Amino acid sequence: MFDTIQHEPVLSVQHLSKRFGPGCSSCDEQKLPSNICAACGTIWACKDMTFDLFQGEILGIVGESGSGKSTLMRCLHFEQEATRGAVYMRDYDQRSTDTLTISRQEKQYIKDHVLGLVYQNPWEGLRMDFSSGGNIAEKLIAADYRHVRTIDQRAEELLEKVDIPIERMSECPRYFSGGMQQRVQISKALANQPPLLFLDEVTTGLDLSVQAKVLDLIRMLQREFHVSILIVSHDLSVIRMLADRTMVLKDGDIIETGLTDQILEDPQHPYTQLLVQSLI
Amino acid sequence: MSARIECHHVTKTFELHQKETRTLRGCEDISFTVNPGEFAGITGKSGAGKSTILKTLYRTYLPTSGHMYYRSNSTGTIDLAQASEQEILYLRKNEIGYVSQFLKIMPRVTALETVMESLLEMGYSPGEARSEGSAMLYQFDLPEYLWDTYPDTFSGGEKLKLNLAKAMVKQPALLLLDEPTASLDEHSKAYVKHMIHQLKEAGTTMIGIFHDLTFMDTVVDKKYHMKEGKLTGTEEALELNRND
DSSP states (O other): OTTSOOOSEEEEEEEEEEEESOOOTTOOTTTOSSSBOTTTOOEEEEEEEEEEEETTOEEEEEOOTTSSHHHHHHHHTTSSOOSEEEEEEHHHHTTOSOGGGSOHHHHHHHHHHTEEEEOSSHHHHSOTTSOHHHHHHHHHHHTTOOOHHHHHHHHHHHHHHTTOOGGGTTSOGGGSOHHHHHHHHHHHHHTTOOSEEEEESTTTTSOHHHHHHHHHHHHHHHHHHOOEEEEEOSOHHHHHHHOSEEEEEETTEEEEEEEHHHHHHSOOSHHHHHHHHTOO | OOSSEEEEEEEEEEEEESSSEEEEEEEEEEEEEEOTTOEEEEEEOTTSSHHHHHHHHTTSSOOSEEEEEEEETTTEEEETTTOOHHHHHHHHHHTEEEEOSSOOOOTTOOHHHHHHHHHHTTTOOHHHHHHHHHHHHHHTTOOGGGTTSOGGGSOHHHHHHHHHHHHHTTOOSEEEEESTTTTOOHHHHHHHHHHHHHHHHTTOEEEEEOSOHHHHHHHOSEEEEEETTEEEEEEEOOHHHHTO
């Protein structure tokens, strides 16, 4: 797997834009000085974003709040409809169809078989009143697992990997701590072994020691399963630790992309320089 | 191209956008050639641009102009100045190592795991990685009771040894060393010297920055001096050292 240079992306995003608002003739997003159109008040959360994600790589996405990080993730996960652009996925159909144009059923197929998304807030990714095991089973059933035995075994295996005691499998995540909820959410997202994983601020707001456990888990995933990961974080030390490459977002634009150490030690864009200098 | 690395007129400047834009010199018009199994030493005052050259070769810094032709074992000759990020990531995993005086450690990863990780990412099995990693730590004389501890508690010298072990275990084709003996005692330096000779015999090309000139003279084949961002002269080291 590591013997070759990766030329074929697993995910290819081209000219993706997302607008909130009606849009008008004067708000061609590529010419706006910020992400708000002065004429009609439309917000362009993502402006003409183009990038590739390669096999087994962790691509970090950094930027302040409002820079378009989460909107990008949600467009890629079909939760929000992109205004323009195209997204191709190797594990769907070898990148031959723009997945933004396919039917709702096909999108659901991709969500069940190709993608995993972990939200900053576990409440978005979990059913809080289902058991932890039940949460995982739900995902597995969606991915065409049929045998009750296999589903139980797989759920146990996953929860063990994220350090949730098996005897708590039948409890609802509602009664878990934030860190435990986050780990259940990660194991749910991984249940069907998606080749592509999107992580949205998964360590934000967690205790340091819990944060460390989640980071360990992410590194293990990459090493053992060669999952390709997009990780959004405003924490540069998380990015430094995990990401091979990093993309910097500002006002809906990708202003800089590079090797993570290069972004941190030789940032080119004034905003990236400011960001790195602010690191304590 | 028979050389391992050929730099042609490499220049690196930094543009800092603060209140006003300022341009800082890193290194200027650097050209040199290093062959397989050869060790080039760079000397000069702090701020002369020595580390800039190494970081530019490793692409932690983006070169401003010039070419850095590297002869890869697997992909043929490639200009590191133009190479894609995917190519650089591949070369870092498999062929080009970089050791600085500062250890970048992963939290909660033990010393042995740190070295094993270098091999795992090259595709070694966990078993092979464990045995080769242990052998490497043993060669560097890192006490065995430290292997399963987290390196953030290590002394400066121990960290440096671990850093060297982590890079050298890959038997890289090109190894960049930024003061590889900075915080080592005489005893440890002897181990480093031994390892450097072993790697040279195996064909590893090295470029190193030194303040310890006595040590440098025992390992390098040629020396470059830097002043204000420029190479000011080259000198072949004594023939004696080559056969040392």
